[in-house]
Amino acid sequence: MNMNREERRQKAVIAGVDTGSYDLFASLDELAELADTAGADVIGRFTQNRDGIDNATYIGGGKLQEIKEFIVKSGADLLIFDDELTGSQFRNIEEIVDVRVIDRTTLILDIFAQRAKSSEGKLQVELAQQKYRLPRLIGLGKSLSRLGGGIGTRGPGETKLESDRRHIRRRINALEQELETLGKRRARVRERRSKLSVPTIAIVGYTNVGKSTLLNLLTDAGVYTQNQLFATLDPTAREIVLPDGQHAVIIDTVGLIQRLPHQLVEAFKSTLEEAASADVILNVCDAADPMAKQQIEVTKTLLGELGCGDTPVITVYNKADLLDDVPEPLKESRAVYISAKENKGVDRLMEAIADALSGSMKEVWLLIPYDQGSLLNHIRQQGKVYAESFEEAGVSIHALVERKILKSLLPYCCDGREKEE
Numbered sequence: 022m023n024m025n026r027e028e029r030r031q032k033a034v035i036a037g038v039d040t041g042s043y044d045l046f047a048s049l050d051e052l053a054e055l056a057d058t059a060g061a062d063v064i065g066r067f068t069q070n071r072d073g074i075d076n077a078t079y080i081g082g083g084k085l086q087e088i089k090e091f092i093v094k095s096g097a098d099l100l101i102f103d104d105e106l107t108g109s110q111f112r113n114i115e116e117i118v119d120v121r122v123i124d125r126t127t128l129i130l131d132i133f134a135q136r137a138k139s140s141e142g143k144l145q146v147e148l149a150q151q152k153y154r155l156p157r158l159i160g161l162g163k164s165l166s167r168l169g170g171g172i173g174t175r176g177p178g179e180t181k182l183e184s185d186r187r188h189i190r191r192r193i194n195a196l197e198q199e200l201e202t203l204g205k206r207r208a209r210v211r212e213r214r215s216k217l218s219v220p221t222i223a224i225v226g227y228t229n230v231g232k233s234t235l236l237n238l239l240t241d242a243g244v245y246t247q248n249q250l251f252a253t254l255d256p257t258a259r260e261i262v263l264p265d266g267q268h269a270v271i272i273d274t275v276g277l278i279q280r281l282p283h284q285l286v287e288a289f290k291s292t293l294e295e296a297a298s299a300d301v302i303l304n305v306c307d308a309a310d311p312m313a314k315q316q317i318e319v320t321k322t323l324l325g326e327l328g329c330g331d332t333p334v335i336t337v338y339n340k341a342d343l344l345d346d347v348p349e350p351l352k353e354s355r356a357v358y359i360s361a362k363e364n365k366g367v368d369r370l371m372e373a374i375a376d377a378l379s380g381s382m383k384e385v386w387l388l389i390p391y392d393q394g395s396l397l398n399h400i401r402q403q404g405k406v407y408a409e410s411f412e413e414a415g416v417s418i419h420a421l422v423e424r425k426i427l428k429s430l431l432p433y434c435c436d437g438r439e440k441e442e
């Protein structure tokens with residue numbers, strides 16, 4: 022599907038089944054916003070209570086007839102389900118309602134496809150789309166699943182479906198290879214950054230909480246912000262100067278959503294990898310959103326799964342201008358209330374970042390001359406020594422040290438990689 026914003030807005034009906042496994046009504050609200058972002062106006066909503074989903078039509082035949090009547094009467098162009106459909110469900114439902122049918126994941130992927138800007142982002146979206154399509158080919162229109170003529174390009178007796186599948190698999194392989202190359206390049210950039218000992222700060226959180234607005238405010242970077250879901254699909258890195266004069270790189274990331282389809286977690290892992298290697302993480306939420314606390318927890322869990330459980334996290338309650346009372350967070354809780362839009366509370370946030378960074382550690386390889394005994398003692402006492410050996414020119418040491426003493430260590434730094442070889 023391709024719903025460009027320039028095209029006329031489509032009329033969509035959204036539908037879901039309440040089996041009690043998730044909050045369908047909150048999820049449908051989000052689905053309606055997603056549809057709006059993709060360029061469709063939601064003109065009808067249908068829900069059905071069932072113990073389980075219907076294998077053939079997902080929502081059940083009776084409800085589907087009701088939806089069909091509404092579609093005919095209202096002239097809707099599109100039926101969107103708040104869940105993932107199987108290939109045969111797509112086909113069965115399309116046969117009955119006779120308009121285009123899409124599911125939640127297809128919709129999200131479509132928005133991602135519209136917004137991805139970097140070549141890596143585009144490749145990742147296409148990879149996710151192809152992987153999602155492959156097992157559902159049967160449902161993607163009759164033309165795709167019909168028997169091939171057996172003439173010319175295809176082998177004898179082979180169906181069009183099989184050759185389509187093979188084609189998609191080949192494309193998936195090619196995309197994966199390209200992404201691997203790009204991933205390596207990205208890792209090299211990260212490494213260079215870390216070698217230069219510039220700390221990185223990653224901004225993470227749900228979509229539309231104000232991450233890009235915050236990045237803009239902190240850097241005047243002019244990153245695209247809009248009251249739409251997924252305004253950011255590529256991580257954007259900018260340099261900032263902290264109150265103590267320290268330079269840092271701040272990275273904006275893709276927003277999370279409720280019930281993020283697992284293919285998308287995979288597809289956007291590389292943008293989260295940026296967060297995984299950050300020195301400080303800003304977990305941003307919309308302070309006025311009743312779901313904020315829950316979202317903060319989900320983000321924390323996800324960060325833990327990505328292996329950054331030890332990275333200091335500052336919880337940023339943004340949009341505090343929308344609150345009647347701004348609570349005073351506990352000092353030790355590393356939480357700040359700000360309004361990125363009205364430029365309030367940002368000084369405190371900057372202090373919190375500088376504070377978190379000064380306590381953070383950095384891995385270094387050093388060669389310290391014998392006359393620098395006190396420096397050596399400091400590293401042994403305050404840092405964590407992994408290995409040390411006595412060389413002619415001094416003590417060769419591989420250790421974790423506090424970031425705040427990095428400056429004094431600069432003359433003695435060696436390249437870790439060379440040392441290891």
Ligand SMILES: Nc1nc2c(ncn2[C@@H]2O[C@H](COP(=O)(O)OP(=O)(O)OP(=O)(O)O)[C@@H](O)[C@H]2O)c(=O)[nH]1
Pocket residue numbers: 227228229230231232233234235245246247248249250251252253254274275276277339340341342343359360361362363
């Ligand atoms: N009232 C209020 N609105 C804000 C504040 N910060 C951001 N917004 C608005 O919230 C909306 C989303 O802002 P973005 O910065 O694009 O949000 P994001 O988290 O980057 O969103 P994605 O990139 O889609 O994940 C915009 O309409 C902003 O103007 C704030 O402090 N107060």
Ligand SMILES: [Mg+2]
Pocket residue numbers: 232233234246251252253273
């Ligand atoms: Mg953004």
